Amino acid sequence: MATAHKASKTVNGVAVDDLFSTIDAVKATPSIAKFKFRIQNQWQTGSRNCSMVTAFTGANQELSHPKKFTLQADEPAILLGNDTAANPVEYLLHALASCLTTSMVYHASARGIQIDQVESSFEGDLDLHGFLNLDPKIRKGYQGIRVRFKIRANVPDDQLEEIVRLGTQHSPVFDSLTKGVPVSVSTESM
C-alpha cells in the first residue's frame, strides 16, 4: 500500500508531514528558521544582464542548489533593448505570482484543502515620466498591481477568497513588495 501511504502524506504535491516536522523543528531550534538568499549578477551590454543562483543559507547550513540557475534579463525594443528575455519589472511580477501561489498552496495543504487548479494574471502600471526624470511627482516604480486568481478547489465558491487570502497573508514577496524592504547598497571598483 505504498501509494496509499504516500497519498496520505502529500496534499497538492506538498509533503505536509514534512511541513509539520519543519514547524516542530523551528519551535525546538529557532535559529534554523533564519535564511539568507543570494544571487550574483553580471552586466553584459546595454539592457542585458544575467543573474546566477547557486547557494543560500538556511537551517544553520550553507546549502547549494543541485544545479546553477541562470536568469537572463533584457528590455523590449521599444525600451531600447534586444528583447531576448523578460525585463526586470516582468520578473518582479513573476516573483509575486510564484510566491503568492506557493504560499497559498502550502498553507491550504497544511489545512487539508485540496486544490485542483490555479491560474492567475498580474498587471502593473508604470509611467516612464518617473524613470526618465520628466516629472518628480510621478514615481519610478509600479503605481499599482492588479492580481486576478482563478481557482478550482474542493470548497464552496464563497470560500475561494479565503484560500487566496492564505497566499496574501503569508507570501514573503507580497509582504516585501506591499510593505517595502530596506535595501543597503555599497560600491567598490574592480
Add this chain to the structure above:
Amino acid sequence: MATAHKASKTVNGVAVDDLFSTIDAVKATPSIAKFKFRIQNQWQTGSRNCSMVTAFTGANQELSHPKKFTLQADEPAILLGNDTAANPVEYLLHALASCLTTSMVYHASARGIQIDQVESSFEGDLDLHGFLNLDPKIRKGYQGIRVRFKIRANVPDDQLEEIVRLGTQHSPVFDSLTKGVPVSVSTESM
C-alpha cells in the same frame, strides 16, 4: 565610416540617440509614457508554477515580445520543493539586480559615461517564523537586502558611487521594493 558613426550613437550598448528621441516623444505626447506589464501564472504542483510573459501595453499600443518567455519557479528540498528552478524570493533579487543594473547603465550612457564592467551581489534575510505563523512580530518578507556593486568605468574611483546612485535613483524595481506598491487581488472560480 559606419563604425565611427555607430560608435557615436551607442554608449555601453545603449542607443543614446534613441533614448533622447524617446524623451522628446514623451514630452510631445505624454500618454505614450504609460506602460502596463503583464504575466500569466499557472500552478503545476506543490511549489512548482510557471509564468508566461507575452505582451504588454506601451506608447498607446498593444505590444508583444517576439517570443514568449516562460519563467519556472520551485523551492529547494529543504523548503519541500524539487529544486528544479529558482524560488520566488530569489527571483525578487534578480528583478532588483537586473533593474538597478539596467537603470544605472541607461542613465550613465545618457551622460556619456563609459562603463567597462559591472558585477553585483545581492543577499536578503528571511526568517521562517514569519511565513510559518510562529511569531507575529517577525515579518513574512525580507527583513533587509544588502547589495554590493563592483564597477570598472572611465571615472575616478570616488565617482563610482555616483554611477551606482543613478541606478538607485531611477530603478523602477528599487523604487517599488523600497517604498512599497499597492496590490489589489480578486478571486473567481474556474
